[in-house]
Amino acid sequence: MNAEIITIGDEILLGQIVDTNSAWIAQYLGQADIAIRFITSISDRREDISKALLEASSRSDFVIVTGGLGPTKDDVTKETISQFFESPFVRNQQVLDHVKQIFLRIGRGEMPISNYTQADVLECAQVLFNDVGTAPGMWVERDSRCFVFLPGVPFEMKFLMEKHIMPRLMAMRSQVRVYHSHILTAGLGESFLAEQIADIEASLPHYIKLAYLPKIGLVRLRLSATGTDANLLRTDTENFAERISERLKEYVVAKEDISFEEAIIKNFGEANLKIAFAESCTGGTISSNLTKYKGASKVFDCGIVAYANHIKQEVLGVNKNTLDEFGAVSEQTVVEMAKGVQRISGAEYAVATSGIAGPSGGTLEKPVGTVWIAVAGKNETVTKKFQFNNNRQINIERSAMQALLLLWNLYVKESI
Amino acid sequence: MNAEIITIGDEILLGQIVDTNSAWIAQYLGQADIAIRFITSISDRREDISKALLEASSRSDFVIVTGGLGPTKDDVTKETISQFFESPFVRNQQVLDHVKQIFLRIGRGEMPISNYTQADVLECAQVLFNDVGTAPGMWVERDSRCFVFLPGVPFEMKFLMEKHIMPRLMAMRSQVRVYHSHILTAGLGESFLAEQIADIEASLPHYIKLAYLPKIGLVRLRLSATGTDANLLRTDTENFAERISERLKEYVVAKEDISFEEAIIKNFGEANLKIAFAESCTGGTISSNLTKYKGASKVFDCGIVAYANHIKQEVLGVNKNTLDEFGAVSEQTVVEMAKGVQRISGAEYAVATSGIAGPSGGTLEKPVGTVWIAVAGKNETVTKKFQFNNNRQINIERSAMQALLLLWNLYVKESI
Structure with a gap:
């Protein structure tokens, strides 16, 4: 049809x-x-x-x-x-x-x-x-x-x-069936993924198509089979999906058609781990992105949107000296924000963001688009600095995404 | 072209x-x-x-x-x-x-x-x-x-x-110009608005088109003029826009092409008023929607995403008895949440949400889609109960929107 x-x-x-x-x-x-x-x-x-x-x-x-x-x-x-x-x-x-x-x-x-x-x-x-x-x-x-x-x-x-x-x-509806199989990967660009699975891709039968769907830090692979025998389509597609997943093992986040946030809810939920957020420049977007999906309450209790410095101090317990000496957009501040919300919530993992989303507020030393992210885990705290560009909404969106990628990486590292 | x-x-x-x-x-x-x-x-x-x-x-x-x-x-x-x-x-x-x-x-x-x-x-x-x-x-x-x-x-x-x-x-580019003029209204449906301005709409010249763009609780009116004389188009369109705004006065939120959130930032900013959010079922979405827009920091310091009851108690100071007696999704709880974040942040206005976003978690008495919203203002606290439907993401989106509408109404009332 x-x-x-x-x-x-x-x-x-x-x-x-x-x-x-x-x-x-x-x-x-x-x-x-x-x-x-x-x-x-x-x-x-x-x-x-x-x-x-x-x-x-x-x-x-x-x-x-x-x-x-x-x-x-x-x-x-x-x-x-x-x-x-x-x-x-x-x-x-x-x-x-x-x-x-x-x-x-x-x-x-x-x-x-x-x-x-x-x-x-x-x-x-x-x-x-x-x-x-x-x-x-x-x-x-x-x-x-x-x-x-x-x-x-x-x-x-x-x-x-x-x-x-x-x-x-x-x-x-007609007799023609379509079967899709999905693999969500994080941490490797689409052309590198394609190289790693070139031989598998070359061996796909004509009725199975492979598509690469990239999105900031993530690539979704979709195998689509078209035909009339639903069982055959499923078996064949799942076999190829399994071979690809096996090859790309270290990058695979999910083997189904779910969002990155859903994969996080699923994995943290199964491991009985909670996540908390202390957001400045992302303004609640990370919390919002996660709680969009059902089951969020299993892994999420608490988010603090500390937009003003006095909230960073009074609610999250960031040291006044830290803010005075290093500024709100600094490694030191995001580390204290993450540890603050980790303490308040009792969560095993905490993510903090602070940056200059723009369009104004930049300085020579910290131009618009400068963002610090910290993730405090069970044993370790990691931080990363990003330099995005001039567009406020894109900066917020990418910061929220990168924060979850950092969280995922630390989770994988601490789960081995 | x-x-x-x-x-x-x-x-x-x-x-x-x-x-x-x-x-x-x-x-x-x-x-x-x-x-x-x-x-x-x-x-x-x-x-x-x-x-x-x-x-x-x-x-x-x-x-x-x-x-x-x-x-x-x-x-x-x-x-x-x-x-x-x-x-x-x-x-x-x-x-x-x-x-x-x-x-x-x-x-x-x-x-x-x-x-x-x-x-x-x-x-x-x-x-x-x-x-x-x-x-x-x-x-x-x-x-x-x-x-x-x-x-x-x-x-x-x-x-x-x-x-x-x-x-x-x-x-x-060619010589043909298009001029748009926008009016954002809240609180009246599109056919009622149309009735109120029927005579003005009937008197529009053929080169000006009026469109009604409804969205949960809001209707945006757009006048679009097409022609070659840019000055004439602007003058004519603005005149009609002014007549329409005058007629619909009590419903007009903005006379330019901005979002509801931007109109709130503008109005609260000019009045030197701050807003704080205590979100449960909306999970940070209201904070995120507001901070998407530049200038948010002028009106917003603090949001608390209190997804779990222990955060409602420990961070927002909601009484344990209130939660035990009335439940997390209740008028009493959202009022205490709003007052809690108002106290923490020092903001003049505070908005709180608590509800069952779904798809599970409903009871006979409080089915999925039940949402309580409270707005604490300078003098008054208002509350409203909503019964949305079964779709989690729609429930969150509508709750976030209705919360800002309640905020706007109380602000208008307290500003007269």
Whole structure:
């Protein structure tokens, strides 16, 4: 089945929002072995919407369209698709009752007229009832193709995908299966990894593809097999994954499709070890990155965001002399921060960051992008200085990532 | 100028990464009045790449292609474009020296053979030298159209855009100007806002478009004017923006294109007020969201991520009896957490969260998604209970957002 996604909304083409819906949909459909082949983002212009639908219907069996279904005038999708499918609107009473109900619950009095039109659906469509919002989804079948129209609000889109779309897809899916196997590595660049496994890569059968997905300090390897025999695909892919893992042993963090943070939660959790964070320049980002994932509470009790020097002293117990003599951005300070939060939390491992995230605050000696990181472990404390660049958000993101890499390395060293 | 973006990489179509490059490029080009009309994501398949290039050359003057330029075998973009433009490769000595230099610096010995090919560029292209990575960019002109090929690694792409692409574009840009004006509102849904300003919206001239961009608790209004007289566009748009702001006064958070967090930093900063956070279920996300933005240090000194109960007691001073009697997820606990971090930090405002983010940990009385938030202000402490759903990351994101909305409301109330 050839599937594609069309996202509609000026805000995407202006770069005001990042299209996270498409990645979610792609991943979600991947579970049903449906591969997305194209993702197109277009503006709220009638002609672009018509053109994109026409193109999609020439190459895809299944087309998911998100966005543009709101009640305000800038949302022109519905009128455009009414013309495209040559299908008039009918007002759906169940949807109308539901929309009225929502407005009643908010208790703001009379419902705006524009919301009545949200109950208007294409005559040719099956209505996908939206329990969690006002805009219903629509499912249109035309010339043995399926078009699905969903609101762009992420949780409404996800609700409709889970409740209505997936069950229908499971019923129609074809015999072609895709099997993925993942290996997450840390500490070696992609071309070096490729060299180490060149012979294995060369021996892959034509139906298994190997991809390298690098990300600050990490490379994810993905083996993807396509075919009809699910068992064979799994066995073959897992065999190759095992050979690669064995070869790259010292760099392997996880043998499944999980994030670095999840791998840390898993490993520390199994070893009954806790981690604490004392963050200055990363401002809570390391804590936030870790607690995004379930099971975080098994390894994490406490984070202190000590943004100001007086908090570094009063809460973390950093010595005033240390701050005066070496400054907040120094090896000495991050070591005391790490040991401070280790003491407060009782955690075996503690990570501390202090740096100049920018865009201002730099000096000749410590320019913007200077970051010190310390990790206090069971026996040892390690530190590292980084010199990043001028972009605040990138500096924070890379510092948070490097801090976890340092933590991982010390953990591996102390676990041998 | 019609511009479009093509992003290449299986990882995008599998939903393994979110394409943030496109939003960045769109926003960045917007500064030069260049509007992106299409964003297409395709996989690393030769036929899809050729097809996308062909389509783009039929409708756009300027095409930016990112990704697929890495040294490993899964990256087929270069070979495909060599065929597409019927242009052979030439090895660029300057690029080769640079790539070798990078490997020398890493100090891992001999450079892998695959990296030599990174110095191979299309004969018909102008080379965009990449100071910060190994894959050079390429600029190809063909039939009065421009094609630009950039690596997919975000900071390399950004470097090339800033250093090479923008200067060239500024030199070629046309006379058409686009002017945007933004109003950020909190506390009223988009259809209610639309009703309140219906007469103003109806009176907009044809060259000004109004868009509503809703996001949990917030709606951003964007007026976009297109024309040739930059002064006229600015004056007209700003006049309408002013009329709308005046009408919606009580809901307006900012009259510029900034995030809610930036508006908070600006307002609290100007009022010389500090904010502190005591986070449980949000796990540092509120601190992280705020400190993402420059100037955060003017309003923020201290955040405590008190994930475990013993940290709530020992660090924040929450009463053991409170935890025993009402539980960690309770109004009483979040109030004590907020007051605790207010005392520790000396901040005028303190925000506390405690809830069950999920996916496990719920009970009949307090199901997954139950979240208590407290804001302690100068005179008053307010609390609110939320019942979100089953998705951990969405629960965290919404809790963090609602916490700042509560903070904002109390601030507005106490500032009158």
